[in-house]
Every structure is written in C-alpha cells, then in structure tokens.
Amino acid sequence: MNDVIIIGGSFAGLAAALQLGRAGRKVTVLDTGLPRNRFAGHSHGVLGHDHKPPQDILAAARQQLARYPAIRLVATRADNISGAIDDFSVFTSDGETLKARRLILSYGVVDQMPNVPGFADSWGTSIVPCPYCDGFEVAGQHWGVVWSGPQSHQSVRLFRDWTDKLTVFADGHDIAPELQADLALRKIPVVDGRIVEIAHHTGHIETVNLDTGRHVAVDILFAQPRNKPSASLHESLGLATVDTPTGIVLKVDERRQTSIPGIYAAGDLATPFLPSVTQSTWQGAMAGIFAQQSMLA
Structure with missing residues (x-):
C-alpha cells in the first residue's frame, strides 16, 4: 500500500512528492501531462527559475525526484476514488487499482476560452x-x-x-x-x-x-476567463468547494485538508486568488508535510 497517492503531477503534486519522498514515505504520482501553464513560453517570479519555460522546470523536477526510491511517477489518469482514511482505492485509466492511506488532489484547473475568434x-x-x-x-x-x-x-x-x-x-x-x-x-x-x-x-x-x-x-x-477543475473526482467524492469570480476551488483547512479526512488539496485546484507557480509549489510542499504528519504513530 502507498502512504500517499498524489493525483496531478505538476508543480503542486511534485512538490508534495518531494517532501514525502525525503521522509521515506511511499508515494505514487498520477499525471496526465497537461499542466495549465503549458501555453506559456516562460514562468516568471519563480525563485531560481525565473524566465524559464515551465515544462523545463517540471522536467528538471521529475529528474531530481528519480533519486528517491519511494517515489513512483505514473503517466495515467485517475478515473475513480473510493474508501476512507487509511484505506483509499484509486482506479486508473490503465485498469490498475492502487491503495493508499492518504490522497493529495493537485490536478489543477483548465481555462475555458470564450467563443471569440483569436x-x-x-x-x-x-x-x-x-x-x-x-x-x-x-x-x-x-x-x-x-x-x-x-x-x-x-x-x-x-x-x-x-x-x-x-x-x-x-x-x-x-x-x-x-x-x-x-x-x-x-x-x-x-x-x-x-x-x-x-x-x-x-x-x-x-x-x-x-x-x-x-x-x-x-x-x-x-483577461480572467472562467475555469473549472480538470477532473471531476471532487464531485464524486462530495468535497466542499468555494465559489470564486472565475470558478470553484476546493475548500481546505489550515493544514490543506479537504472536507473528507485524509484527502488534501493543493495548487490551482485549491487556490481562490492569484494562482502562481510559487504558490502551487508552496501549497504542494505543505500538503505533503501535513499528510506525512497525519500518519505519525
């Protein structure tokens, strides 16, 4: 069984995996490879990585995670989730069923372009x-x-x-x-x-x-087009959400935990205002740390 399954492997998800992997916790990251900022030529305001293409930053992060044997990165989609704290099951598009004690949702949002040519x-x-x-x-x-x-x-x-x-x-x-x-x-x-x-x-x-x-x-x-979560797992789980001027985000407490015990959220999926790479990375790191601390004996 995994200690944590992370659904979404962009900045928030990989930052969470890093903290958990460094603590020796068994982690699986599921990712579809479609980060929100893939349309941007460069990421700005990211300390140590200012003005770098976001895909290059993510590629370097994945390479760095490879030295942690407890972390597994899987290119697949999570289709369904069942269970409860200490016994979650995640069903993937590959037909695999993965078990975990905790979940971190970091699958982000997609921007909904208006029907305006150009x-x-x-x-x-x-x-x-x-x-x-x-x-x-x-x-x-x-x-x-x-x-x-x-x-x-x-x-x-x-x-x-x-x-x-x-x-x-x-x-x-x-x-x-x-x-x-x-x-x-x-x-x-x-x-x-x-x-x-x-x-x-x-x-x-x-x-x-x-x-x-x-x-x-x-x-x-x-412009601020409306956006929506890039997956519907939160809906099937019945997680509490918060309305924002551009869409909904998941409601989390001060420890990044959602309305269901054992499920945490980070990144644009749980950021009501001014989402950014820096904020996503920070939130992901904290979600990983708090998930780890929740499993202490």
Missing part, C-alpha cells in the same frame, strides 16, 4: 491573466483589461504599477457609475461593446474588435 490562439502569448507572472516583460506598453465584474476595478488599480497606458473593455458588462467615475478620474478610457474577435498575428494582438464596429489596438490584453 482569443484561444493568443492565450499565453498576448492574452494573459496575471500581472505578477507577465507584467514586467510588458511594462510601459498599452494594456487592455477585459472587465469581468467589480473585481476588475482592483485589477486596474494594481496594473498602474506596471503601466500608465490602460484601456478597459466593458465587454457587455454594466460598470457601476461610481466605478466609471473613478476610472474617468484616473484617465482610463472605457470602451463599450462586446468583444467579437481578437485580430492577431501568430498570437500577438493587433486589434480587439467589437460588435460596435470599433477596432482598438493594444499591446497586451489581461
């Missing part, structure tokens, strides 16, 4: 969600902000640390009068109408095209 093609290149991840590289350029609700006002205030050239795209939303007044005071134009196309060249935005007929040129577009 949006998905530009995602990760010139349409990005996070200023901490990509802001430095495009500082001082003309940023567009796709309004998604009142939380976008905080984004606009935040973005002024990187650029003073901002345009807000209402994209069909009614922006509250007091927020419109504040944007006007900040000299940030608001463009009405829905976005119907992203005109681009190999993923680099040329114009944002609107149903009003306007074509607005920006250098980069910040």
Whole structure:
C-alpha cells in the first residue's frame, strides 16, 4: 500500500512528492501531462527559475525526484476514488487499482476560452491573466483589461504599477457609475461593446474588435476567463468547494485538508486568488508535510 497517492503531477503534486519522498514515505504520482501553464513560453517570479519555460522546470523536477526510491511517477489518469482514511482505492485509466492511506488532489484547473475568434490562439502569448507572472516583460506598453465584474476595478488599480497606458473593455458588462467615475478620474478610457474577435498575428494582438464596429489596438490584453477543475473526482467524492469570480476551488483547512479526512488539496485546484507557480509549489510542499504528519504513530 502507498502512504500517499498524489493525483496531478505538476508543480503542486511534485512538490508534495518531494517532501514525502525525503521522509521515506511511499508515494505514487498520477499525471496526465497537461499542466495549465503549458501555453506559456516562460514562468516568471519563480525563485531560481525565473524566465524559464515551465515544462523545463517540471522536467528538471521529475529528474531530481528519480533519486528517491519511494517515489513512483505514473503517466495515467485517475478515473475513480473510493474508501476512507487509511484505506483509499484509486482506479486508473490503465485498469490498475492502487491503495493508499492518504490522497493529495493537485490536478489543477483548465481555462475555458470564450467563443471569440483569436482569443484561444493568443492565450499565453498576448492574452494573459496575471500581472505578477507577465507584467514586467510588458511594462510601459498599452494594456487592455477585459472587465469581468467589480473585481476588475482592483485589477486596474494594481496594473498602474506596471503601466500608465490602460484601456478597459466593458465587454457587455454594466460598470457601476461610481466605478466609471473613478476610472474617468484616473484617465482610463472605457470602451463599450462586446468583444467579437481578437485580430492577431501568430498570437500577438493587433486589434480587439467589437460588435460596435470599433477596432482598438493594444499591446497586451489581461483577461480572467472562467475555469473549472480538470477532473471531476471532487464531485464524486462530495468535497466542499468555494465559489470564486472565475470558478470553484476546493475548500481546505489550515493544514490543506479537504472536507473528507485524509484527502488534501493543493495548487490551482485549491487556490481562490492569484494562482502562481510559487504558490502551487508552496501549497504542494505543505500538503505533503501535513499528510506525512497525519500518519505519525
């Protein structure tokens, strides 16, 4: 029997495996090889790995884990989970049944691209969600902000640390009068109408095209499309979730444990705000440590 099965082998899952493997705990990591940030050319703000391709960082991590005999990495999908603490069963797409005392869910989320031509093609290149991840590289350029609700006002205030050239795209939303007044005071134009196309060249935005007929040129577009967990295991388990402006995440306590004893969660799957590689790595490490501590005699 495994001490821990980790479902999801990106930054959070591998960080959890590292802590458990170093404690001599038997660990199996199940991974489909489709990390959320595979569309990004580089990861930024990662200490010691700044401006490296995320796939290169993950490849180096997997290579480093190979020296720990207690860790097994398996390229497969977890299809179902049953059992309870100290006796979980995980059924894989390969037809294998694995047993474990604890589980860590780190299978992340997938971004749901809007049905706008050119949006998905530009995602990760010139349409990005996070200023901490990509802001430095495009500082001082003309940023567009796709309004998604009142939380976008905080984004606009935040973005002024990187650029003073901002345009807000209402994209069909009614922006509250007091927020419109504040944007006007900040000299940030608001463009009405829905976005119907992203005109681009190999993923680099040329114009944002609107149903009003306007074509607005920006250098980069910040957007927060909705996302959803990349698997439905949490639903079949009945785990508690938390609603966020862009989707749901798993509810965890201060020790990364979900609403079912013995099941922990880390990474974007359990991060309500500003997900990042750094945060996922930290959460994964802590989930591994807390899972280990929960098994002490």
